[in-house]
Amino acid sequence: MPGSPRKWLLALGFAACDSAPQTESPAELPTPVVAERRSETRLPEPEPDDSAEAPGDAGGDDGSAPDTAGTTVAEPAVPAEPAADDEIRPPEGYGLIRPPLGVPTPDSLKLHALAGYEVVTVYSRPDMTSEKLGYLRIGTRMMATEKIEHETCKAGFYGLPAGGYACASKGLLVEADKPPPMKYPPPAPKLDQGHPYEYGFVRRWNSPMWWRIPSDQEISAMEVQRVAREAERLAAKEPPTEAPIPAEPVEGTAPPEVPKPDPVLADVKLPLSPNTPWLERGFFLSLGEKVVERGLTFYRTARGAYVAAADISRYEAKDWVGVALDEQGITYPFAYVKKDTKLLQLTADDKLKATKTIERRTFLDLTEETEIGGRAYMITADGLLVRKDHLLIPELQALPKGLDPWERWIDVSVSQQMLVAYEGTRPVYVTLVSSGRKGTKEDPYETPRGRWRIYSKHVSTTMDGSSATDGNYSIQDVPWTMFFSGSYALHGAFWHRSFGTVRSHGCVNLGPSDARWLFHWTTPLLPEGWHGVNATDESPGSTVVVRD
Structure with a gap:
């Protein structure tokens, strides 16, 4: 499994507001330098x-x-002032969604529900013209209330445990006695981890993304259609050059014929994902488990689609971790190192001695500023010195x-x-x-x-x-x-x-x-x-x- 994509991947863009990977920093993340906390400064x-x-x-x-x-x-802005303890406590329920019709009682949640569409909208009221509070992802299971009739949803609305309503005509599957079945459920997000899913990148141009496992005939038709798409892509990528003079055929032989695609297969309607039917090389996908049928291996994506495993390379997702100040007992001042520098110690004869080299982007817990020999230094929480101009100290x-x-x-x-x-x-x-x-x-x-x-x-x-x-x-x-x-x-x-x-x-x-x-x-x-x-x-x- 490759740890990073090939060079071609580095040339592609990576999000609606993100650029392609550039030269990376060292793989090892700098370790925050944190000592036992002193009393809080003003x-x-x-x-x-x-x-x-x-x-x-x-x-x-x-x-x-x-x-x-x-x-x-x-x-x-309002100038910062120390707040009394009773002033900084948020009111009860701070940040919670407040559905206008409240939350159903536990004993009213009697039915088994499953999000069967990629996105199942949660409405504030049992009415599709009402405000949208959020949505469920495909594969999510929960209990629901009895059906509520409304003209905007033919199959009826069902109340959800946290409040709000989902429409059974728009992806919510409901059964009375048992959870609705799903043959290959997509992976649930890992809410306790930085990476909620595993990821992979597409290795091959014009890789199909299916909404179900294709039949043998559909795979044959896909290959024909993919060849045609590839020919179009390469023709658009490379400007035509002057055609060479064709060679004279040898007497008694026929010129070679270019095989023509089967017109039946070329016109077969494929069960491809409606939003992204054909994937480009370098696109990223979120991956679930591998599925094997008829000797064919597919990845089930986190959004419920299928992609041939041979078209995907697993990707080792990267991370970076800041500092939760309260959890580590850290108060201001603090800083990140903006260039490789040294931690210093003031010796008995008032000379500065380097004790350790610290990398750029290392977090430092600080106490106060001091001046030595006309230069500003910050004192770390464990009593060492570091040049202030080598630090990024937030204001x-x-x-x-x-x-x-x-x-x-x-x-x-x-x-x-x-x-x-x-x-x-x-x-x-x-x-x-x-x-x-x-x-x-x-x-x-x-x-x-x-x-x-x-x-x-x-x-x-x-x-x-x-x-x-x-x-x-x-x-x-x-x-x-x-x-x-x-x-x-x-x-x-x-x-x-x-x-x-x-x-x-x-x-x-x-x-x-x-x-x-x-x-x-x-x-x-x-x-x-x-x-x-x-x-x-x-x-x-x-x-x-x-x-x-």
Whole structure:
């Protein structure tokens, strides 16, 4: 199983807002340097911010609500002030989705339900014109209430355990006495891991993706149709050259004939996936188990499709992990090393002695600043020194205007390529990110600056598209995606470890483990069993600030 794709993979783009992998950083992740915590220091009070919150986008895919995004001019932030303990506790039920008709009682959940479509929308009311709260992914099982009749759903609606309703005419399968059958259920996402799925990349151009196991005749027809598609691709890729003069046939022999495709097979309608029937080399897929039928081996994808195992190479997903400050007892100041440097010790004769070399991107727990020989140093939590100009120390931000002192919000510094998550004015998580790289006039990739709220969250979602510089790209199940403005999102990026440098198509790339932490921490919180959730007026999303 290859640990990384071939060189051709590096030339392709990798998400609606992400670029192709570049030169990677060392495989070993620097170990955070953390010592026993000293007493908490006073937080600095930054200047008021100039960002303002724009209404969160309600667009997106997978059953999200309509798009209403916009960026507005900022209002001054509220200066940071220490909050009393009783002020920083959120109200009961903070972040939970609040369905307008409430949650069904446990004894009313009597029927067995299964999500039979790739996406099964959850509505706020038993009415397909009502607000969309989120969605279920294919293969999800749960109990449901008795049927509720409504003209917008011929087969009826069923209430779900966390509230909301799904339509049996739109993918929800329901049986009274036993769970509905599914021959090859797709894998459930691993919600406790940075990588919710296993991944693979497509090795062969024009690889078919089936919605069921094909018959022998369908495979024969596919091969004929694939040859035709490949001929078209290669003809478009290579401009025609002047045709050579054909050789004279030898007397008594007939010129060779080019075999013609069987017209019957060429016209066979294949049971291919409607969204992506033919895959390009370098596309990423999320994989489930292998399925063998009639001696043929397929991967069942996490979205319920089938791809020949010979067309796929397993991919070793990458990761990056920031620091949960509360869990490690760390308070400000702290920093990441921005270039390889040394930890120093002040000797008895007032000389600096190097004790250890630390790599770029190593996290350091710090205490205070000092000056030695006219140069600024920071003292680490275990009493060593490090040059201040070799560090990326975040500037703590004031609580944005309009937020309550217990609200959870995210600050992204593009200049530092750093994200800090706050509860009120208290930083609780810090990590390095990769925001949008410099693009072109045709393909601008820079991450927008401004203030928004997260409008939808997805355990995973497909990102695909095309650009003049990177060509076509498609990644199934980009993990832990949190959209905050149009197609811009915070999300896990399992295809690189270049965090701390710009490289995306505009989104904020995170290590998958970082993205998972933020996904479960931000609002709205994901109801159990759901794959995606939309923010509502009653359950708004966490604020995201992106600044220089």
